[in-house]
Amino acid sequence: MSYSVGQVAGFAGCTVRTLHHYDEIGLLSPSTRSHAGHRRYDDADLDRLQRILFYRELGFPLDEVTALLDDPDADPQEHLRRRHELLSAGIAKLQEMAAAVEHAMEARKMGINLTPEEKFEVFGDHDPEQYTEEAERRWGGSDAYRESRRRTATYTKEDWLRIKAESAENSGAFAALMKAGATPDSPEAMDLAEEHRLQISRNFYDCTYEIHTGLGEMYVADPNFTAVFEQIRPGLAEFVREAILANAVRKV
Numbered sequence: 001m002s003y004s005v006g007q008v009a010g011f012a013g014c015t016v017r018t019l020h021h022y023d024e025i026g027l028l029s030p031s032t033r034s035h036a037g038h039r040r041y042d043d044a045d046l047d048r049l050q051r052i053l054f055y056r057e058l059g060f061p062l063d064e065v066t067a068l069l070d071d072p073d074a075d076p077q078e079h080l081r082r083r084h085e086l087l088s089a090g091i092a093k094l095q096e097m098a099a100a101v102e103h104a105m106e107a108r109k110m111g112i113n114l115t116p117e118e119k120f121e122v123f124g125d126h127d128p129e130q131y132t133e134e135a136e137r138r139w140g141g142s143d144a145y146r147e148s149r150r151r152t153a154t155y156t157k158e159d160w161l162r163i164k165a166e167s168a169e170n171s172g173a174f175a176a177l178m179k180a181g182a183t184p185d186s187p188e189a190m191d192l193a194e195e196h197r198l199q200i201s202r203n204f205y206d207c208t209y210e211i212h213t214g215l216g217e218m219y220v221a222d223p224n225f226t227a228v229f230e231q232i233r234p235g236l237a238e239f240v241r242e243a244i245l246a247n248a249v250r251k252v
Contacts, residue, residue, distance in 0.1 A: 002032060002040040012049055019049075027066050028052060058083050144205040151204060163203050172197050174240055175233040184242030193240070193247035209248040216244035 007236045009016045022028035023039065028049055030039040037121075041049075048069065055065045060083060067074050135150075173192050182189055200207035200215075209213075219225045229237035 002042050003046070005030070005039045005041070008041045008046065008049065011046065012053060013225040014053070022049075022052070025062065025066075027062060027069075060085065144207075144211060147205040163199075166199050166203075169234070170199065171229070171232050171240075174243070175236055176241050178233055178236065184239050185246035187240070190247040190250055192249075193243040196240070196244070197247070209251055212244055213248050216241035 003011070009019055012019075019028065019039070023030065028045065029046055031042045032040045034040055049065050051069060053066055055068060056062075058078070058080075060068070062188050064079065066080055068076055170192060174189070177186070177189050177192070197207050197209070197212045200212070219229060220241045226237045229240060
């Protein structure tokens with residue numbers, strides 16, 4: 001039995017051009033030709049093609065495939081071992097890339113799964129994705145960060161408007177206490193600090209007193225966060241930090 005180049009291409013699932021190329025470089029030359037000069041492949045040729053395609057599927061370049069098939073000193077086992085190492089490394093790299101893409105997809109969803117119009121309606125000129133990279137650097141490996149990302153990925157515009165209103169009410173109450181001359185360790189200020197902690201727990205992650213005091217310190221140490229409070233009332237970041245610390249001590 002002999003087969004035409006078109007038949008062989010159909011059997012192997014490759015193109016006629018591929019078979020022509022293999023012939024041109026001496027990798028797979030048909031055993032015979034027809035009277036008209038057309039390529040004709042026999043069963044031995046098909047067996048060789050099967051081995052060629054096997055090595056190509058594993059990613060071997062054509063020159064290595066030629067050596068494996070034609071060089072009597074070639075060690076197929078050694079070639080396969082090296083190819084296995086390369087494939088394993090490639091798989092690991094692809095897994096890292098897939099994880100990075102998945103992480104990026106989730107990070108883009110940090111509650112910011114809104115249209116541009118909705119973003120402006122909820123956040124105004126403040127871009128909530130501005131600090132995504134910073135948040136990941138600081139807390140990316142924490143359970144709290146993962147929990148917050150999981151929850152906020154499902155939030156709608158209405159959810160964010162509710163959270164924004166709760167936060168504004170809490171900050172406004174702190175500012176009113178400052179204006180009234182209350183101290184950060186007053187019962188009223190500590191109650192507001194506790195409500196602030198509970199808001200975080202309800203909306204983002206389980207905010208322990210330890211985490212809460214850490215946030216309080218960050219409100220003062222990080223200019224980005226300090227500025228948010230200072231726009232409401234000068235000195236508010238420090239006042240909130242002290243109220244949070246006082247509340248944590250009260251609860252111990």
